[in-house]
Amino acid sequence: MDFLSNLISGLSLGSIYALIALGYTMVYGIAKMLNFAHGDIIMVGAFAVIVCINTCGLPVWLAAVVSILCCIVLGVLIERIAYKPLRRSAPLTVLITAIGVSYLLQSVAQLVFGSEMHSFPKVISMPTIQIGELTIKGNALVTLVVSAVIMVVLTLFIGKTRMGKAMRAVSEDKDAAELMGINVNKTISVTFAIGSALAAVAGIFYGSTYGFIGPYTGSMPGIKAFVAAVFGGIGSIPGAMLGGLALGIIENLSKAYISTELSDAIVFGVLIIVLLFKPTGLLGKKIKEKV
Amino acid sequence: MQMLNVENINVYYGQIHAVKDVSFEVNEGEIVCLIGSNGAGKSTVLKTVSGLLRSRTGCISFMGRDISKTEAFRLVSAGLAHVPEGRRIFLQMTVEENLQMGGYTAGKETDARIRDVYERFPRLKERRNQIGGTLSGGEQQMLAIGRALISAPKLLMLDEPSMGLAPILVSQIFEIIKELHAAGTTILLVEQNAEMALKIADRAYVLESGRIALSGSGADLARSDAIKKAYLGG
Numbered sequence: 001m002d003f004l005s006n007l008i009s010g011l012s013l014g015s016i017y018a019l020i021a022l023g024y025t026m027v028y029g030i031a032k033m034l035n036f037a038h039g040d041i042i043m044v045g046a047f048a049v050i051v052c053i054n055t056c057g058l059p060v061w062l063a064a065v066v067s068i069l070c071c072i073v074l075g076v077l078i079e080r081i082a083y084k085p086l087r088r089s090a091p092l093t094v095l096i097t098a099i100g101v102s103y104l105l106q107s108v109a110q111l112v113f114g115s116e117m118h119s120f121p122k123v124i125s126m127p128t129i130q131i132g133e134l135t136i137k138g139n140a141l142v143t144l145v146v147s148a149v150i151m152v153v154l155t156l157f158i159g160k161t162r163m164g165k166a167m168r169a170v171s172e173d174k175d176a177a178e179l180m181g182i183n184v185n186k187t188i189s190v191t192f193a194i195g196s197a198l199a200a201v202a203g204i205f206y207g208s209t210y211g212f213i214g215p216y217t218g219s220m221p222g223i224k225a226f227v228a229a230v231f232g233g234i235g236s237i238p239g240a241m242l243g244g245l246a247l248g249i250i251e252n253l254s255k256a257y258i259s260t261e262l263s264d265a266i267v268f269g270v271l272i273i274v275l276l277f278k279p280t281g282l283l284g285k286k287i288k289e290k291v
Numbered sequence: 292m293q294m295l296n297v298e299n300i301n302v303y304y305g306q307i308h309a310v311k312d313v314s315f316e317v318n319e320g321e322i323v324c325l326i327g328s329n330g331a332g333k334s335t336v337l338k339t340v341s342g343l344l345r346s347r348t349g350c351i352s353f354m355g356r357d358i359s360k361t362e363a364f365r366l367v368s369a370g371l372a373h374v375p376e377g378r379r380i381f382l383q384m385t386v387e388e389n390l391q392m393g394g395y396t397a398g399k400e401t402d403a404r405i406r407d408v409y410e411r412f413p414r415l416k417e418r419r420n421q422i423g424g425t426l427s428g429g430e431q432q433m434l435a436i437g438r439a440l441i442s443a444p445k446l447l448m449l450d451e452p453s454m455g456l457a458p459i460l461v462s463q464i465f466e467i468i469k470e471l472h473a474a475g476t477t478i479l480l481v482e483q484n485a486e487m488a489l490k491i492a493d494r495a496y497v498l499e500s501g502r503i504a505l506s507g508s509g510a511d512l513a514r515s516d517a518i519k520k521a522y523l524g525g
Binding site for chain 2: 162165166168169172173175176177178179180181182183184
């Protein structure tokens, strides 16, 4: 039973990674860039909740909405101002810009909120559930369920809707998509908006899970989610979900049964091993083209 | 009536001057061909017309409207469709999804037009749920043309539709072009296969290193000695 509860909290942590990894993978798929500022959006989302609840006294749901909207606006602005002018530049230029944006967000947060950790308000009031010997934390359960719903909705959106299909078309071939009448710039903005909204949700769950937020809080889950995206196959949406969940489970089980100190090393070790045998990640595919 | 008028365009790739003072026109109901060897600038001309590239000078007008500054995606609903070189279908999307993308701006008409395309190309219907990347070269070309037809274009621009296809498929593609033309679509065709292209062309332009070297009716050009030597193998 102990194992099962560890597995469930691993899944819950993993679904946070998955939400962030989705943003990485969608942006990579469509803009062919690694948005290393993505992790810091989580931190901005979490701080937005802190300000909304502690300073403005807003109810939890409204704080969540405001936080999501802030992150959407921020994500779209970052793309427009920092990345769009570099769309035809070398990948390294874009990568360095993304790292710069990441530091910028961290520094601005430090300027505004100071470098100390802030306690995150209690936004999830679900009690711990006890079924026989199985203990499930309310927080973990809510995280898991909400993330699952988001992932199902996102999968349907990408697979079935007009905009979702346009996103796939743009990620495959921008010029061809443009020739179909698809507004490529708008589609890229929508992708950044969705990724940032998911990061905001992840930020709220991350804050509720760990209880504290600081200006650098976004970088570690950001990097792990990036690892999850690569692990699952960067560019692949089911890959990001699978990679995120796998990472959360590996991390939590290593913490529980091997060593808390070594858990991160184990997580990254697994990534290295997977990439040795499957360089495109678990679900990453090389499409074979018939001529 | 003049449908497309291109006047004095100059297109650069960085320092490279790829298209030099090119002017030509396409009248409603015509099949016009741009022929020329590899690297002559044919594809660049088409990309500039469809808005993927910009000319530094001159003017492009389509149906009487200046489109030289219009974004590419807006031209589709204006009636301009461009089947790019190398087909460029979406390899990871199904045949049907590819066709749906062709109807991105066509709204409610899309489903009916997809049915029309299936009627014209029954092979695509058989493979409607297959991923684009699994189609053969000829099927991909049919999909690329079918996809462009979903927007019900007034002017269809085809860039090397015969490239990489077996001779029997090349004739099939040219038959399809003739049928589309007979059904009322104006066609601007870029081809390296000058022999086939000149046979169906009302008029043709010959591009040589970025400039228009010759122009005339398809039949006249097919008889011209210079053309025979350079493009028709004797």
